[in-house]
Amino acid sequence: MPSSTAASSQTSTDQKSAENGSFSSLKLNATLLARLGKAGLKEPTPIQKTAIPALLAGHDAEILAPTGTGKTACYLLPLFDHLLRKKKNTALIIVPTRELARQVTEMGTLLAARPELEPFAVYGGTQDDPDRDYDVPPETARLIVATPGRLLDMLRTERVESASCRFLVLDEGDRLMTAEFRDEMQGILALLPRDRQSVLVSATGSAETMAAARQFLHRPVRIEPEKGEKPSIRQAVLFVDKASKPTATEALLRRHPDRSAIVFASTRDEVDLLTKQLRKRGLKVVGLHGGLTQPARNAAIDAFSSGKATVLVATDIAARGLDVEQVGQVINMSPPEQPDTYLHRIGRTGRAGRMGWAATLCSAEERKTMRKVESTLGLKLVALPVPTLAQDTPARDNPERDTPARSRKH
Template identity: 35%
Template sequence: MVLFSDLGIGPDLVHALEKQGISEPFEVQRESIPDSILGHDVCCRAPTGSGKTLAFGLPLLARTQLAKSKSPTSLILTPTRELAEQICSVLKPLAKAIGVNVLSVYGGVSYRNQLRGLEDGVEILVACPGRLLDLIDRRALTLKHTNIIVLDEADRMADMGFMEPVCKIIEMCSKERQTILFSATLDDEVSEIVEKYQDNPITIEVGPEEVSIESMDHYFWKVKNHKRVDIAAEIVKKSGRSIVFCKTRRGVDRLEQDLIEKGIACTPIHGGLNQNQRDRAMRKFSTGRTMVLIATDVASRGIDVEGINCVINFDPPENGKAYKHRGGRTARAGTSGIVVSFVPKSKERIYSRIQKEVGIKYRFTLPQIEVLSENEFELVPPEKGDRSDRKSRRGRSRGRNRISKNKRKFSSRERQKDRPDRRNKSKRRGVDSKGRKKDRNNSKKDSKLSEGNKSRNRSRP
């Protein structure tokens, strides 16, 4: 059995790994760590969930040099905030064991903590390209002393249009840098990065290039637009944990409300949510407190949740590659999964092209819910004091409350119409019933006269 110590990892890190119950390296770690720890450029193709984070993280921890303020010595670039946080959560406990600081920077959150962390000095910086360039423009850090750079999920960064900023960032790093690249595929723009920025890289390929399209059951159902919500609800009730893809943020939010009205526990994730909202959404879905995740393509990057039985294309993907990315959320680790695409008549040509690009051929048929396998799914109770769950419960009754408020307003107006107008009869201070000013002296005289009259009347026999 190969151990981490056999790969060149020092005793302090080995001990820290053992404390977490990690003793035997995965294949991608066995293959890539020895070359990375020797300082070679490495180009590795490996699927999500294969142990890539430790494969590049351990060599960084072993080789990184102490950093000065605002000048990290190692950099990990990643496409999404979720991936940045995930990498940090893996590396921070190990870094603490050897006195190395790790910091993540990404958009959607305040600059304050990120600026403070850079000021204090950080050896390993985990960053999304956009926020990193923003911080560099603010002169919050420099990359001239960064001598190790890792590109994680390089293919996804290419898909999301980050290649230009990634190239700009690489060129800001030390010319004597080591460049390590990890990707699920090594084609197109990724191969250009390898050729341009890596020096005689060691190429390593582990596992299948991507989730096999043959491992999924594909259904293309002819569904009219106004029937899509009903069919989607039936599918997820039978299939259990599912991801539904929409084209726009507005579409995601609208579908969330429609499914909630049908009694389905769901949560949205898209670029319009702030970081805390996205974290809560992913936590609810991954822990089983909600059954359905409704997502846009960009927001779904980096989602790696086990046990997803079904993917629904509520709106069509952009192309065959996007269809594979969506479908790749299911049928993982040797399990089966289903992909259901809604095909209104206006989208038939789009789906014909997508099938051709993917290399599959299926007929467009009417929905057949009975052919889907049934999967039981039991919701986990919400955490005590979870605001997001209270918010979703409030959302269910929002429409009902709005109607009742309108009724109350209407009945209030009706009652007001029936009420007699008392405005002219109200007594104003210092004004008589005809609107004339009262004379204080006269009013006192009048009151004395009236009292005198009363006493005279009482004295009469």
């Protein structure tokens, strides 16, 4: 009996908090307002204040904003509002990676006001995951979160019904429009009903990818942050030879042991080698790349999100869709070839209004790539001296001195 009373009291508190907050001024469904606390949403971010009313009004939209600004809630809240009003409609959210599908599904589950609104995830690689059958969505599912290839297969075999889809989201739409997914996305477009509301969400977008995306959108409104907003990520470059990068990375991690960190490496082999080296040095590290089974990938993300591991060493599969608010710093083992990738990487820190820190290690042969990143993005990174390890730094064993092999990507 006491537990029931406490639960009732907590529910009442959550409802009053939500109703008294700024979200109530956005005219969202009252049932949704009562769910905001469960998803950790207290007050709308600037981009949410602009985007949510536009989507509630039924407009197609391009939401272009840096990572960490709350773009997922920008579309999930209007989407759920739509589904609560339109009982027979369904919605699709298309994402480029399993990790983003998982992230969106988790947040959607927290916001779903009714069981039939809980998102159902559809993505490849699930044959290794015994926890759930991802092949056949239940007939009652009204929200599908999917990667392009698996979604197209299900649309063609009618395991996902497209005719009732009246709300479409392209999350990380810039990547969905690249050659990697071009055929699948064209196949999906041909099967979607024309009478729908469509939303593209991204942190970056070239003229080419945005032009391709407009095949999915009808007279979209463009929603961006106001000019002059202060950046929340301090950025620097450290010039260091390749052989010294593992030691420099460890020194950066130990300089701020209270900060959790994501370290981006270029290949799977580099991830595995650096993870092994840092573990030998006594750090709590997990690795993440596309060569791992889905349960192993989930376990690595869960360990990092929960704080059991303070360092995540990853390829660029962690650059999109990994929403861990407490990430204090990002370390790039090398400048990425694509400037947009740099933005997605550093966007893992400085989230939800927090100050973040990003450092890029650059060898002499990588300076041209670093200059390309800076010039394309209009940046001029501060050059900092390479930190050194204290003589008494604890270690379980000496780190292996080896140069990371050039190998498989992601």
